[in-house]
Amino acid sequence: MTGNARQVEAVLTVDLDAVVSNWRLLAEMAGRAECAAVVKADAYGLGAVHVSAALEAAGCRTYFVAHSREGFELRRTLRRNSRVFVLNGAPAGMERELAEAALTPVVNTLGDLAVWRSCAAATGKRLAVALQLDSGMARLGLAPEDVEMIAADEGLLHGLSVELVMSHLACADEEGHPANEAQRSTFERLRARLPDAPASLANSSGTFLGKGFHFDVLRPGAALYGINPTPWTSNPMRQTVGLRARIIQTRKVKAGTAVGYGHRAVVDRDTTLATISLGYADGWPRNAGAAAFHRGQPVPFLGRVSMDSIVLDMTGCTTMPREGDFVDLLCPGQNVDDIACAAGTIGYEILSRLGRRFHRNYVGPGGTGQ
Template sequence: MNDAPTRSLPDDAAAVSEAAAGAVLTIDLGAIRENYRRLKASLGGVRCAGVVKADGYGLGARQVALALAREGCDIFFVALLAEGIALRKAIGDGPEIYVLNGLPPGSEPEAVSSGLCAVVNSGTQLKAWRAAAHSVGRRLPAAIQVDSGMSRLGMAPAEVEAIAADAAAFDGIGIRYVMSHLACADEPRHPANEQQRLAFERLRAMLPEAPASLANSSGIFLGPSYHYDLARPGAALYGINPTPDKPNPMLPVVRLQAKVAQTRSVGKGAGIGYGHTYRADGPLGLATISFGYADGWLRRSASAAWFEGTRLPFLGRVSMDSIILDISALPPGRLREGDLVELLGPSQSVDDAAGHAGTIGYEILASLGSRFHRHYLRG
């Protein structure tokens, strides 16, 4: 992570002061910008969007989008209409903002007034967006999503065929992209990747000619045949490895540190934490940190923190607001109340933490709560 001085973006007062918070989350916007540059380089001349759904994967959609805009990114994807409305207010007019999950019935006027682009996933959504275009008397932008084999969102092949036979299906709609989503892109040798690409080719050929978009973060690394006209990276921007079978080509973006609330020494046999699931087998030095599952650190998540390169194992259960650490490896008195220990950072990456928890980096980032003091590094 970039070690430049910590500075907040203009007009971005932290919601929780550092003194009041139990933990500090540092987000390196300079690293996000560099990751975007690296992805762009991998794409050659293909356009590159920024996926900032789930509040920028938990790191702040406004801050991330503004940072990406400084790198020339002018296309953003969110999941929900509410996210799109908030992002439009945050970044202003100009950039295109697409709502991946489509528009809920009856919400089309809100999307129009916020200048959002619908991702149309069904014939019903297409009809509603067409009606919205007629009501405002102008063409409305949309991406048409087809289901190439993930069975999640998008028009099924039979629906694409039916719409293709309707000469008036796209009246009033400006098709910006035909798109789909890869299910197994993080497994380069998975046969579903090529199966989906071929299905995508067949489906888009039925629709009006338009630029195409298929590649997510991992899809970018499947090669040029998956790039088409627009890539839509999300996880890779935030430092999650898009090539799990290879070294991570992205820079780390986050550092998470929790404050020590109290230290103590206990003797052999002392019960530690809820349920006394751990008992000391000898004298131990303990530290309790102000951090727990209410902050998004699930009870199954990685079970150690670090201080000055020394691993400090968790003892007992993760509580809602606290975790007990074994600090016996440190010299007595070295760790004190108010000191910060590291949960994510140079000693443990987001992917490392996810591996310990049996999950993925996406879940680790998206689970992070709102009680942190947040530092934003420009880089």
């Protein structure tokens, strides 16, 4: 971290070495398949520019974003020969910009396909496209009848080069769920009706379902960032983030003192309190009854999480805290999945909500504080 630690309220540390290590583990599992990287939502909140630069240096050549804006930002960082797929397709009126930036839309409807085909005709160039098939999630993708129309009329792909045929698993985080094999089988059947092209089905959890789900391109996202892709067993991925917050006030209160909004917490003994500069405006879940760690020792939250602050019970600390000290919230003793469990949500939501008010500290290849 650069600068005086007392000048910042909270610090999010992103371990780029750990992100790269996670990608390499998945790439090794991929065997002959390519391991891509899903860096949508600003790399799940960790910083797509920093993460993608580190992954590209490690050998990753294919990236997925959700929106075209994310793709344009990524293009300013990545080499031209790295592929960027836009999962939500080309926004109306921006087809030429996508083509000029060498961004490949993932087509989900016949209407999307017609628009991209028209763009190819207008530019006189053969444009890359990815086709997403709905294999049983009913969220995005070409329906089976759409696939049959494309199979029956080769003109629907005129001027286009199909770079990828893909689908998405709905239940990959449930190892034995019958929908996994049903989707794999449906995907096999539908893609056989289309021109021969590389295929992609496995997300983070899908990578661990076996070689039959790997096809040609893996699309891990959450696993890259340390979220457990195998909730049925221990986490094989390295943790990638740390979060620290500064103590902005300490005080001693008497037994019977009510703490925080709604006076939902009342201490039953004389208590040492510490208030830290972090709250739900920073993306910390309001309903996560978690703990912080002071010099490795857990200290519980007291009362409700506020917009900009949380109160901690420091009474049992071996070393008493001082104003200006930092406590850890994401650390070896408490990871993203732990917080998600406490908040009744998933690690994806926790990471992607972490606020922009944090000082960002990137460690590892090319890492610099920001």
